[in-house]
Amino acid sequence: MTTRTELLERAPRQILPEEGERVLCAVSGGVDSMCLLSMLDAWCRARGGQVVAAHFNHQLRGDAADQDEDFVRGICKQWGVPLTAGRGDVRAFAGREGLSVEEAARTLRYAFLRQAAEAEGCGRIYTAHHADDNAETVLLNLIRGTGLRGLTGMDWRRGVLFRPLLGAAREELEDYAARWQVPHVEDDTNADPGAASRNLLRLQVMPLLRELNPRAAEHINQTAGQLRTADRSLEEEARRRTARAEVREGRVCLPAEALLRAPEAVGPRMLLRLFDLLGVGRRDIGAVHLNALLEMVRRTERGREGRLSLPHGVTARYCRRQLVLETRPQPLTTAQLTPGRPLRWGDYTLTLLDRPEGTGLALRARTPGESRAVAVGPCPPGGRLTLPGSRGGRTVKRLCLDRGVSPEERDRLPAVYAGDELAAVWRLGVDVKFLPEGDAVRFIKIEKNREADGS
Secondary structure: OOOOOOOHHHOOHHHOOOOOOEEEEEOOOOHHHHHHHHHHHHHHHHOOOEEEEEEEEOOOOOHHHHHHHHHHHHHHHHHOOOEEEEEOOHHHHHHHHOOOHHHHHHHHHHHHHHHHHHHHOOOOEEOOOEHHHHHHHHHHHHHHOOOHHHHOOOOOEEOOEEOOEOOOOHHHHHHHHHHOOOOOOOOHHHHOOOOOHHHHHHHHHHHHHHHHOOOHHHHHHHHHHHHHHHHHHHHHHHHHHOOOOEEEOOEEEEEHHHHHOOOOOOHHHHHHHHHHHHOOOOOOOOHHHHHHHHHHHHHOOOOOOEEEEEHHHEEEEEEOOEEEEEEOOOOOOOEEOOEOOOEEEOOEEEEEEOOOOOOEEEEEOOOOOOOOOEEEEOOOOOOEEOOOOOOOOEEHHHHHHHOOOOHHHHOOOOEEEEOOEEEEEOOOEEOHHHOOOOOOEEEEEEEEOHHHOOO
16 A cells, blocks of 8 residues: 655655654755655654745746746646745846846745755755755766766765655656646646756756667666665775874865875866865866876976966975975065064065164164164065175065975065065065164064964
């Protein structure tokens, strides 16, 4: 004997609502989501819980979209199911953000679902994605070239999103709707192959594949499941090989040898893991970025440095056999030093004094009538210093190279200016023009901030 929850029970038990739990169900009004709402309503009532319906009006179909919302409201009232509804101007949002209408609709819809779940006290959001949806997703990702991860398709769970119908086919849901007299509405755009790429795949491509093999969707899903297992194994191996990565706020460091020894399929996963550890995530990190990083590590000679600029404001450096990913620091600007008042500037704190104290830079004292203020600012690579004992001026870039100061370090060094003239650079020295004469000095005390130690 069939029950209202028979198709639902194909999902792993941990995917289904717990005793007394309140959950959210995304409902468009179409047959798939109305069937899921019916199933979850029966399941939750039998266990002392409750399902809340959530409907988002995309405002893409004029009066038809409003009619769908009215339909969902009516059925929820009839079934005694609480409803939360929202709406958004998808086309306007797509134009502002430079997204396709499909992408914009998905972004707004899921944002609404998460907000609704929080407002309704629901820890789980259920969607009606089924086996045919999953097969179509795998094919779309194959065509788009998303790599192994895209070929794994949908999982039963992603965060707070749950998909309990992945084990059911579209045809089974249509049979369920007929058997249990589940009302639903049809979106006219679903019958238009030109309305969306998924429509074209569902209406024209999948029927051709079923002519070759009636179980085409089933076999695609089976393969996706096998690939998901392989994907998880590769991810776990990448996690193991990056376990000893050095992680600090805004910085993650991994010995290059760990990458060079990794199997070819694991190296890119290790790099993605570093982006996770850095806290910026993997979004917008594509194969072109991963390949560039791997190539930089492979070709850079020992003792030399390579640099790459990456999405999310990340800078990658290869230095001393280490791959370092850092979030780009805020640009440093020029700031005037006030006598006796400490100034935080980048990784350092500077204090202008009239006597030596601790470590710092000593400049000649201000001469009577001199109006030039002392300031700290970025270190200019093309700026020149004539240091004591040298035969002439040399660029800051050249002086840093001679002292083994990397470009990244150089860009964070405090440069001291007297008026508009470069007077000194920390770790390099004071220009002969500004060396102290006698005991009177202007001393810039320089301390490295504690959080920057060891960077």
